[in-house]
Amino acid sequence: MTALPVRPAPEHDETISSLTTRVAASNGLHPHQLGLPTTGGLRSEHRAAARLAELLDLPPEQVTALTLSTYPPVLIGETGRTQRTWIHGRYPWRCPRCTWRGGAVLRRWHLALHPLCLQCPSLLSTSGADAHGMPEIGAPDTAARQAQALIAQDLEPDRLRSGSVQRRFANLYLLCEIVAASSDTQWPKLPAWEHDLRTQLPQPRTDWSRRPPATPSDAAIVVLECARALADPQRQRQLQGEAVERLDGHHSDAARALVRRHNAGVPWAARPALPNVPSSRTQPVLASLIKTIQRLQRTSGIQARHLPAWPVEEADALVPTRDYRRELERRAVILHILLSGRWHDPGAEARARRDLGLLTRSRRHRALQDAGIDAMRAAHVARTAEHLIGQGLVDHHDLRQRFATPTGLLTSLRRKVPNLPPASDVVLAAWCRLHLTPGPANEVTLADVRVLDEALNPEQRLQLLDAVDEHLHAVDPPAVNVPSPAVPAQDRSA
């Protein structure tokens, strides 16, 4: 008979190492004296469980059921290898109030998801010595507690067998990883309690790629916001979009790998629903923009084919700055999707980009469906449509196709306008196209176009634009309304 005289019963969801400590202490012995390993880790857990079953005179399966290895791999990671694990290292997280009273450390707290106690709630603590004190930060606010409740509910053993619950955790971890990597002292925007917590951390942990966050505070400022975001598609779109955009500025291999893994892993939040279908997912800003565009379509007849890839305003430069170009492209893509009535179609964005001749098709550049739309951009998009209508609608789709093979045009230009500054055919064609249907070209060409533009005198410029106009009307009957070429700003002021 090896059972001990004092045999404390395992608490609900208690860890093996917690039970080991309590059993030894209540018998006035050190765990070693009872043949119990204290190092933790999944392998020694099973040995400890078998020994505890003997010492407590309990069925072995009852104690083994308390090991962390009963959790699915998505939650505990692949321990023993170099891959990521979500199990804490040496110091288990404890509740500064309840762990001290009950003595037990809960198994769920080992999964880096529970920065708060499930019962009281307090912010957990890593230090055993702190166990008798109160937490430094007061009770978490409602937002934090609700996010914690969401996670806790999914961690119920019978729910964990479900594939969809496991996927939710995989998504939560991935989102946490990318948000932590792109976080700083101001981003993401957090509710008051979490924000205060962040300001007290000397150096929040940003690398979650191998190990779980170092402290419950590190976890609280990332996990809770990510859990809330995954419960709300609009919030998820925003958080994901911002995180990826911020990482975009980092050029490290690690950041790029993270974005790739993230793009492959976390499903992008559901698309905005149709505006005429009542749904909590409908984005009010988008719904209102769609109505505005539909009204403009009815009154003016504007269609997707009337869009240039860079819907520049009259006074804009021939080659807008890179940031402004990106913004113009976003507006064109959004307008294209709305004008073709395809905001519910997942392929609409790719189609818009193809049609507008835009060069990047990367997922992170999605203009509408993932990043959503904010009120300011919606206002710009509506104004852009009004501007195009005000200028007189032009079939830019047709113009793009004509400029795709400008051979005849170039021969005729060089004949009609002698003594042009030296420029390759590609650069000359791009200069002409940018005046008539502004849109992308590669960076080198754009730089050369600027050089050519500066080298032209006002007379050559007008001759060139007249020749282009004449050519476009001569090639075949003017099926399109060709815009009067925009006269560059410096000529107007001259």
Ligand SMILES: [Zn+2]
């Ligand atoms: Zn507690």
